[in-house]
Amino acid sequence: MSLKDRIGVDAGKTRLEDAIQWAIDNEFFFLDFNADAGPNHMDTWTPERSRAVRDLCESNGISIGLHTLSAVNVAEYSPYVSRAVEEYMRASVDLANQLDCAWTVVHAGYHFTGDVPERKKAALERLKRIGKYGADTGQNILLENLNFEPEHAEIHYMAHTVEETKEYFNEIPPEHLGWAFTANHSHLVPDGIDGFLDAFGIDRIGEVRLADNHGDYEVHLVPGEGNLDFANLFTRLESTGYKGHYSMAYGSDQERIDSRNHLSTLA
Numbered sequence: 001m002s003l004k005d006r007i008g009v010d011a012g013k014t015r016l017e018d019a020i021q022w023a024i025d026n027e028f029f030f031l032d033f034n035a036d037a038g039p040n041h042m043d044t045w046t047p048e049r050s051r052a053v054r055d056l057c058e059s060n061g062i063s064i065g066l067h068t069l070s071a072v073n074v075a076e077y078s079p080y081v082s083r084a085v086e087e088y089m090r091a092s093v094d095l096a097n098q099l100d101c102a103w104t105v106v107h108a109g110y111h112f113t114g115d116v117p118e119r120k121k122a123a124l125e126r127l128k129r130i131g132k133y134g135a136d137t138g139q140n141i142l143l144e145n146l147n148f149e150p151e152h153a154e155i156h157y158m159a160h161t162v163e164e165t166k167e168y169f170n171e172i173p174p175e176h177l178g179w180a181f182t183a184n185h186s187h188l189v190p191d192g193i194d195g196f197l198d199a200f201g202i203d204r205i206g207e208v209r210l211a212d213n214h215g216d217y218e219v220h221l222v223p224g225e226g227n228l229d230f231a232n233l234f235t236r237l238e239s240t241g242y243k244g245h246y247s248m249a250y251g252s253d254q255e256r257i258d259s260r261n262h263l264s265t266l267a
Helices: 018-028 047-060 081-100 114-135 162-169 192-200 229-241 253-263
Strands: 007-010 028-034 063-067 104-105 141-144 179-183 203-210 246-248
Touching: 018 028, 018 047, 028 246, 047 063, 047 253, 063 081, 081 104, 081 179, 104 114, 104 179, 104 203, 114 141, 114 162, 141 162, 141 203, 162 192, 179 192, 192 229, 203 229, 203 253, 229 253, 246 253
Parallel strands: 007 028, 007 246, 028 063, 063 104, 104 141, 141 179, 179 203, 203 246
Antiparallel strands: none
């Protein structure tokens, strides 16, 4: 596939059937979606609806992926709530398989400053289990490197630096846990895009997520509105043999169409 054809979109909570039809009309081939709320809510997927989505994707060459909600704390360890998080993640994998999703994006959770060891242990053990469950059921689980929060914030996402992300990749084999490389999140920490790619290369990458920012806090801008070096990003990835897809997580429908045309010229 051409680079342009490999650049897809994150449709979020948009009704998946509508997002797929938009993709067909505009010749996009990769879609992320979320199933936590709205018309894609996990409980709305009947066998008939699931089959219709599978058929629509198959007949039009479209690959879809389920993006779980980062607000669900994968590092949860409290009684009852911890079990619910586990059930949520397994149910997400089950739905992804039901819809023939090619990938499922997960996260490492967050801590509250004073409980880092307990949270890290809970997150690591849970990701080990969900990674194995994905591998056993045929689903490709991808860990997203999340965003930096202000230094004095009480809550911080885990796996937002190279050092933190490495803890999970060192403990969980790549066949159980791939990588959703979020370039705009890496731009918020000193490691930067180059630091992440120097540390991990491209072998684990199952998706590259795109948005722009100014390098100071989380915001999803259209490329060119911030200062992320997209030419360097695409050159590094494409020149080292990355053949996977990209996901634009920003902008209006028209901005995404225009942006894809621009991004596809950068490598």
